Amino acid sequence: GGRVFESVAVSSVASADTRADESSSSNAFGVGYDPNNPFLRIMSGHAKAHMLLETEHAVAFLDTNPMTRGHCLLIPKAHVATVLDLDAAGAAAVLRELPRLARALAAATGCVGMHVMQNNGALAMQTVFHLHFHLIPRYGGETLSKLSAERRPLDASDAEDLAAKVRTRLAL
Secondary structure: OOOOOOOOOOOHOOOOOOOOOEEEEEEEOOOOOOOOOHHHHHOOOOOOOOOOEEEEOOEEEEEOOOOOOOOOOEEEOOOOOOOHHHHHHHHHHHHOOOHHHHHHHHHOOOOEEEEEEOOOHHHHHHHHOOOEEEEEEEEOOOOOHHHOOOOOOOOEEEEEEHHHHEEEOOOO
């Protein structure tokens, strides 16, 4: 199975500067932070995930309902709903991992292209109100809408093998 975080207390990792005011109702997009979101459950050890990366400020894991093999999420540990809620230092701390993760994912999957996507607010199709970046490897000419419509649950045995390959590439 997937590795679970063992000791990270998310609220202690996020500084006052990078954590959204969870008592506020919403940002300019009408979105407030969801303290019951599944990503927080993963980071607090209450849900399993196939982990790829963990730093002081960010985590990455395979999507549980991927559009393609290797579809993963890069997320800040800070309690922020959208990009509007993240300050420059928080953004830098998370996004410095993006190229490194993308290179490792590309090497591990053999993909021929990759989408990096991020949605803010319900109108932009955000469904989990904890900021996250999708890395979606591409292998052929299928459209993104077709891939989205054909999402399937993650294959656990393949996922653990793939996660191990990505982690190995990240360690190089």
